Amino acid sequence: MSDDLKNRLSDAVDTAFDRQIAFLSELTSHPSTRGNEQSAQEFMAGELAARGYEIDRWQIDIDEIRHLPGFSPVLGPYEDAVNVVGIHRGRGENGRSLILNGHIDVVPTGPLDMWDSPPFEPRVDEGWLYGRGGGDMKAGLASNLFALDALTACGLVPAADVFFQSVVEEECTGNGALACLARGYTADAALIPEPFAEHVVTAQLGVLWFQVHLKGLPTHVAYAGTGSNAIEAAIPLISALHEMEHRWNAAENRPADYAHMDHALNLNIGRIEGGDWTSSVPAWCVFDVRMGLFPGQSIDDAKAEIEQVIMEAARENAFLRNSLPEIVYHGFHAEGYALSQDGSARAADAISALERAHHGITGDALEREAITATTDARFFGLYADTPALVYGPRAEAIHGFNERVELESMRRVTKATALFIADWCGTEKV
C-alpha cells in the first residue's frame, strides 16, 4: 500500500473521529442486553442503509441452526433475536472477501449504584468513553463502520465482498454468528474488533454454561434437622467443581498457547437463587456456572466430567443423594479456537496483513495474545475454514462497573482496520 493511501485513510479517520465518538455514544446508549437488542439493531441497520449498504435483517430461526456444529442450547424463544448484515459487493475479481463482525448484545449492568454514572448514559472523560457495552464491543462496531467510511471518504470501496455483521447472542451462545454462517455468509477472512488492547488474539478458550438445580423436601425451620437445606447443599458441589477446575488447569493439560498461564480456565458461579421464605428451609436452589475449556478439549468429554463431578459430590450428601441435582445447559457450548494452529497460507496472509496495518499506524509490532475468554471467532475458524482475526481497542472493566474504552485506541484500531481492508480486499474507485 502506498504511503499516500495510508495517510489519506488515516486523515479520513481523523476527520470523522468526532462523528465516530458521537456514533459510539449513541450506540452505547441503547441498553442492548440480551432480549433488548432491537433498538440498537434498528440504529445499526439505519446507519448501514444510509451509507448505501444492502441490508439483510432476520430473526434467528433455531430450527435452521440447532443441528450445526457450534450450536449452543438456549432456554426460551428467539423471537426477539435479530441479526443485521450490511453488504458491500465488490466489482473486482482479485480482491479477497472479508467479514467485519461485531456483537450488539451487552451483559447486564449489575447494581446501578456501583456505577459512577448511569451505564446507558455514556460519557467521555479524559479520553475514555464510559458505559456498558462501550468497550465490549460497540467501539468495535464503530471501528468497523468508520474504517469503511474512511475508504469512502477517499473515493474508494473494497474490491471484494465485505459483509458487515452486527450480531446478537455473542455473550451467551454465539448463535447470532452461527446464524450468519447458516445463512451463507462466508469470506476469505473475518475481523472481530473485540477489546483486547490492539493485540491479535491467537487463541481463545472454550466456554460451557450450565445450571445446577437442587430440589428437596423443606419443612418449618423449627424442625430444620429433619428437612434439608437446598441452598447449603450447593456448597459442597461448588467445592467439587473448583477441584475439577484445579485439575483441568494442571500444567500437563495446557496447550502451548496457555502453557505459561497457571489459571487460564476459570470456573465462575455467576448467579444463584434459592428459597422463598426466611423461616422455611429452602426446597430449591439454582446456581449458574461458567467453565472455561482449552482449545482442543472436547465439549462432550467436558460435560461428562462435569456431570460426574456433580453427581459424585451429590451422592456424598445425605440430602442430595435422594434427590440428585438436575443439570441444565442454558448457553455456551463453545469450543476453544486457536488461530495459531491454523497452518494455512490464508491465515498467514491475514495475520501478515493485520501486522502491516497495525505497524503502519502505530509503528509497533503486533502483539499476540492468548485470551481467557471466548469470542465469535470460533465459528469462522472452526466451522467455516476462515481465519478470524480478533483485534480491537483497549477497554477496561468489561462486564464490570464503569466499563470504559480508550478513544485514542479506538482511533488507532479504526485506522489499522481501514488499512487492513484496503490491503486485504484491495480497493476500487467508488
Added chain:
Amino acid sequence: MSDDLKNRLSDAVDTAFDRQIAFLSELTSHPSTRGNEQSAQEFMAGELAARGYEIDRWQIDIDEIRHLPGFSPVLGPYEDAVNVVGIHRGRGENGRSLILNGHIDVVPTGPLDMWDSPPFEPRVDEGWLYGRGGGDMKAGLASNLFALDALTACGLVPAADVFFQSVVEEECTGNGALACLARGYTADAALIPEPFAEHVVTAQLGVLWFQVHLKGLPTHVAYAGTGSNAIEAAIPLISALHEMEHRWNAAENRPADYAHMDHALNLNIGRIEGGDWTSSVPAWCVFDVRMGLFPGQSIDDAKAEIEQVIMEAARENAFLRNSLPEIVYHGFHAEGYALSQDGSARAADAISALERAHHGITGDALEREAITATTDARFFGLYADTPALVYGPRAEAIHGFNERVELESMRRVTKATALFIADWCGTEKV
C-alpha cells in the same frame, strides 16, 4: 362444668363439623401469603359479622407500634396489612375475658410441582385436609370460631368479653398481634390454636431475621482472579454463623425448658440471590437468615454477636475485608417466651382450665411442650401480662409441601376450646 353442658357443647361441635370443614376449606383456598391476606380477611370479617360480632378492622399503622417492645422492623409499607377483630361483650361481671387469636397469613408454597395437589385448592383425604395454611393456622381460626358457635348452638354466650383476632404478620414480624395490643385489646387470658398436636406450649423460642448483603467489584470472568465473587464470599460467613449456632446451643446456655434438646436453636439460610450473568463475576449476593434464641436471651446482645461474627469472618476474607457486608434486619425481632415461667395465679388457673377441657374431651392428660419456633403468644405473655395458651390441632409439613391438618384433631380441639371458653369466661343465656 356439668357433664350435661360438656356433652351439649361436644354434640354441637359434631353437628356443625361438616360446616366447619367446609369453612376451613374455603378459608384455606384464599392464598393469604404476606401482602395477599385481604380476601381471607374479608371472608373472616364476613363470617364474624354474620354471627353478630361487632367488627373492628383496621390497617396497621407502623407509627403506632414502632416504639413498642416486641416491634419488629419491616421493609416496605403496611398499606395492605389489615387486622380483623370480632368482639363479643359479656354482660356479666364475674367472667374472665379472653382473646382467641389466630393468624391469617401463610408462608409461600415453594415450587408448585412438589405439591401432590395445588396448595390453594384444599382437599380432604383419609381424615386430613391438605393445603398451604390449612394447619398453620387456619384450622385454628376455624376451631376458635366454631367453638364459639357451639356455645351459641346451646343458647349460650360467654359471660365476659371475648375478642376474636384474625391477625396478619405472624409469619414474619408479629406486628399484627402487636397492633392489636396497641389498639387496646387486652384480656385475662389468650388462646392461640397453633398446630402443636394438642399439646400446650410451655415455652417458645425467640427468632431473629436478618439479611446479609455482600457487594464488590466484579469483572469479566476471563479475569476472575482479579475480581471477587460475591456469591462465594457468602460461604465462609455461613460457616461462621453455624459455628455461632453451635455455641448458642451448648448445654450450659440452655434454659430448663430446653435442657433436653441438643439443637433447639436452628439457623436457617432461607433465601439467597446473587449475580446477574453467568459469565460475569457476581458483584452482589444477599442471603436471608433466621436464627432462634432461647427465652431470656437478649435481642440486642444476639444482634451484637451476630454482627461481630459476620464482620470477623468478613475481615478474614480478602474481598470482603475491603467491602464489609451490610446487615439488614427485615423481620422478626422476637423474644423467647415461657409460659412455664409465669408464676401468676392467673397463669396457673388458665393452664388448669385448659387441662380440664382437654381431659374432658380426650380423657388424656394435657401434654406440655417446649417448641422450637415462635408464635404471637409472646405479645400477650411478655408485654401484656396475659397468660397465653398455645394449644391447637395436629398438623404436618407446616411450611413444607403437602401441608396437612388432621380433621379429628381439629374436632377435639374445637370441643376442648368450647369447654375452655365456657369454663374460663363463664356462660350466660343468649
